[in-house]
Amino acid sequence: MLTGHSLLIKILDWREKHLSEKTFVFLLATAVGLLSGCGAFVLKRLISWVSHILTSHFRIGSGNYVLLLIPVAGIVLTGIFCRYVVKADLSDGTSRLIHDLKNKMYALKSYIVYSPILASTITLGFGGSAGSEGPIAYTGAAVGSNVARLFRLSPQMMMIMLGCGAGAGIAGIFKSPLGGALFTLEVLRMPMSTFSVLVLLVTSITAAMTAYLLSGCTVDIPFSHHAGFDIDTLPYVILLGIFCGFYSLYYSYMIKKVAKLLRCVGNSWIKNLIGGVMISALVFLFPPLYGEGYGTVGKIINDNFSTILNDSIFFGHSGGMWLLIFVAGGIALAKCVATSATNNGGGVSGNFAPSLFAGCIVGFFFAALLNEVFGLHLPVGEFAFYAMAGVMAGAIRAPLMAIFLTCEMGAAYSYFFPLVVTASVSFGIVRLFTADSFFSRHADRHNGLISIIKRHKMESAGGIQQQKGSD
Missing domain, CATH: 1.10.3080.10 (Clc chloride channel)
Structure with a gap:
């Protein structure tokens, strides 16, 4: 046999x-x-x-208080599975x-x-x-x-x-x-x-x-814009890349600060509860933070912006686009905290999809704000799509992966150029301030290009003073 x-x-x-x-x-x-x-x-x-x-x-038109329980239950159950099942x-x-x-x-x-x-x-x-x-x-x-x-x-x-x-x-x-x-x-x-x-x-x-x-020959976030990139918006795309770069610095900083906080908690049960409560509170306040968020991303890049308010306590309030901008700003600030609490509080998950989601929200915030303040007519959905590559490139420190991954996820090859511009500018901004990897444990050190130039000038000045003293 x-x-x-x-x-x-x-x-x-x-x-x-x-x-x-x-x-x-x-x-x-x-x-x-x-x-x-x-x-x-x-x-x-x-x-x-x-x-x-x-x-x-869930009720789309109001807050869902069960969101205060579901995420914390998930983190606790994940902790039990890891500690007692697979060990x-x-x-x-x-x-x-x-x-x-x-x-x-x-x-x-x-x-x-x-x-x-x-x-x-x-x-x-x-x-x-x-x-x-x-x-x-x-x-x-x-x-x-x-x-x-x-x-x-x-x-x-x-x-x-x-x-x-x-x-x-x-x-x-x-x-x-x-x-x-x-x-x-x-x-x-x-x-x-x-x-x-x-x-x-x-x-x-x-x-x-x-x-x-x-999956039936479907993409996760189909991008329905077919007009192609408008070269007249290039200056604003560059500004978007700069904005994404600075947001990426904030994103990385908060990810590592929350991770450091949770690593100080020695008891695994308490860590699961703290991380779970943080996620639950943020998800209740901003329901688009639930899970990977691809549904929200797909709607925003295709100009369905009201999805930002779905299932939340903000649904039905007057305020129009300004309310959407306000809520989007809150989501952008909270996303990195929720992601770090998930990954470091006992969850088993990743960091790439959150950076894409955060980029989409940041791109919407940037374009919608400029349109409202200066009376511009920037294509908000397209800018949300560009910013996905921008934040991923800056936060994860992987510009090539961010460009091709975003382009392939949306099957939007005619928008390759603005993705390259946004990702490159964002990554360049980040590298001006830090040379650290996203996956290093420490908070970003002062080892970027600007800090290196400053140290070189100080060392040169010190050398000149020593030479004058010896003369």
Whole structure:
């Protein structure tokens, strides 16, 4: 009788006789892409299903006080799942991958293949204000690592498969093949040869297409503007990039401050409760913060701005566009706090989707405010779309990934140029003030270009004074 072990031995023997290791890696990369794409699809559906069950009875025209309970329950349940079921800390998957790659720890545990999906479903389905990309990247990396270990690949090939699996997870969850590939290159910063980049592209394209086909060939945030970019708005797009850059500095600062606060809490139960209460309070005040927020984003970029007030205590109040601007400003200020409370209070989620959501709100706030104050006629929905790339580029410090991911998510290739401008300017503003990575634990240090120039001038002045003293 042929057992699983003996079948594996036969496959390995056949592979050694007929296929080179590199050719075999391409076949395994395709399999990892298929599995990661399926995992991304399943995670999206599970989150949507849980969220629908919990929110389908909400009243659109008033505040829903049950929001004060649902998110905190989700964080507590996630903490119970991690501590007592899988008995592992699954939070902040991207930071864990960066740590594992840096320390050459390529063999990930097999339970990571499924446990982040389940934990993230609880966190986000119950209203945690973050994204699903961190867990699915961790899952995809575990798929790649375990497939490589199963077929006894070398440590170097195992590293490539781990990185490709992580990129496949991002490609699948955003349906963005280039965004997934650039995640591995730009965020994980894996050293890659031409061969490994080709393997990464195969894996990412396979994952993105798998998720796209399983979801009925639909995109998450369809962008219905077809007129194309108006070059006359370019000066305002540059101003939007500057605004996104400064907001990104605030976003990153608050993310790390809240994380530092919650890390000071030693008791896991108390940490879950504090984080959950923070999320619940903010989600009750601003219901668009519930979950990943793609529904709100899709409506705003397609000019349905009233969605900002849905399910909230502000619904039905007079004030017109000024009320929308006021509420959008509050959401923009609160989003980073809610996201950090989710990720550091015991939730299992990611940071990329929150930066896209925050960018959409910031873009709406910027364009709507200029229109109201100066009587302009800026296309508010388009500016909200541009700012998604702007804030992601500045906050995550990954401009290329932000540009391609935003463009592919909305299938808006005719708007590639303003996305490039907004993301580049925003990233440049951030780099003027800090050179820190978003995934470093410390708060932003004074190590940006401006600080470097100031220190150089002070050192030069000190050297001149010393020289005069010696004369």
